[in-house]
Amino acid sequence: MPAPHPEPSRLRLSLLYAVVFVEIGIAMPFMPVWLAALKLDASVIGLLLALPIATRIVATAPLMSLIDRGVGARTLLASGSLALAATYALMPVGAGVGWPVLAGLVLLNAVAGAPLVPSIDYLTLAAVRARPQLDYARVRMAGSVGFLLANLAGGALLTAMGEARAVPLLLTGLALIASGVAFASRSVEAPRPARTGEGRPRLPARLLLCIAAAAAIQASHAAIYAFGSIHWTAHGISPAAVGALWSVGVAAEIVLFSRVGRLPARWRTPFRFLALGGGAAVLRALGMYLLGDDLPALVALQALHGLTFGATQLGAMAAVSGLAPDGARGRAQGTLSAANAAAAACATLASGFAYRAGGPLAFLLMAPLAAAGLVLAAAAWRSAGRTPAPAAARTPDTDRQP
Structure with missing residues (x-):
């Protein structure tokens, strides 16, 4: 058949x-x-x-x-x-x-x-x-x-x-x-995980570093998620324009997901995607602090969401897919989600105090968090050595040349 x-x-x-x-x-x-x-x-x-x-x-x-x-x-x-x-x-x-x-x-x-x-x-x-x-x-x-x-x-x-x-x-x-x-x-439906008889497999340190990097970078969105609309409307940007700004971010994410398969295969690895997301997140945080009330600049900053969220998501999924051992993939997926939630909760709480104390200072506070994600991604890459990531660790479509 x-x-x-x-x-x-x-x-x-x-x-x-x-x-x-x-x-x-x-x-x-x-x-x-x-x-x-x-x-x-x-x-x-x-x-x-x-x-x-x-x-x-x-x-x-x-x-x-x-x-x-x-x-x-x-x-x-x-x-x-x-x-x-x-x-x-x-x-x-x-x-x-x-x-x-x-x-x-x-x-x-x-x-x-x-x-x-x-x-x-x-x-x-x-x-x-x-x-x-x-x-x-x-x-x-x-x-x-x-x-x-x-x-x-x-x-x-x-x-x-x-x-x-x-x-x-x-x-x-x-x-x-x-x-x-x-x-x-x-x-x-996915195949049931094989029973190895070796107990509960451990998540490798390299994967945990990637999870921590992704959580830190995604948490750097906390200030803009919580206070972006408040800050923009307080500076005279209309509610309709605020809605459009959020739409720009999601549209940029969609564009990345639709076009990422055209990147060279060597670029579609968890470490490169996480680094790309972290670097864009640092730039976005600094831009929000300096230009967070300028509408044309905000359009460009919101377009970075395609990288700050989208590239980070692709890197995290590539890491879980390629680095989690059989029998621990579900736990790896859950650990990633829990780490994202915990980091976001802490960052949201911190940004609340920072926004009350200094307004756009909350956005600046997100820059070192994104930079920490960059450092963690670099540590994960160094722990893997300088050989290319295994094919399974790459984002989908890596086995097909563009």
Whole structure:
């Protein structure tokens, strides 16, 4: 019997990214709006928004390590999305009972959502290792497109339906759709990890250095994520222009994912991608400190998001795919996600104090964090020696010359 054509797997994986990131694209900007519509105290809203971050730090790695014990990544994705839908549906009821009940639902919601994106990454990297013609960047691009479309459409939907009703209803429906797509996507299931009988494999130091580098570089986005819009509007930039600036960042990310396969194969290694992301992040942080109120400069600085986020993401995925041992890939994926969440939480907290003390000083504070990521990436490269990274450690499409 002929082998199945790889195209359905690519489309299924792209669809999984799209449906999950559409949900995230509604939840991230509009869940705070829904909480505010409940007339909750600001301190309670802060607690409810901090709970998911803390939960991801604690829950992601243990949940993802279940994959190494035989639980399918698709099972985690489908069941997690189903639990996500249930908690979203119950949130209006919980809010009516009292905020402690709502907090409990937010906590369960965060646990359910913690393994979703890492599970799709796990499935995609497994597919790429099995089928070199697949391109991780192009598959992952569907998530960025879904997130951007959700951002653009979400505001209109909230206006039409009313924010108090629209947010939980939309999120419940989107999570149910994600669960259904995951249940139906049998063609993307990754092979179960082999039992080695040697106990729990350790993550190599080189991989841990790459994870730390990626976490530091991604955390350098904290100040702009938290205070970029506030800073821009305070300097007279219109809300419409602020929305456009955020769209520039996501569009740049999409462009990188669509074109990265044209780079020479020797460039598509985790160390080079992490260095590219870290260098751009240093430049962006300095630019935000010096020119964070100048609209033309901000367009260029937001375009750097394609590198600060996109190149860093590609480097991290290449490191996990190529450097994690069999039997520990799920744990490696979860460790990366947990490290990203922990670093982002600390950087967000620090940027809050810095912005209160000195406004744009918060953006400058991100430069040494990005530079630390650069140093860690260099340390990972030096620990690998000066030989080229193994093919499996490179981003997808490295075995095909452009």
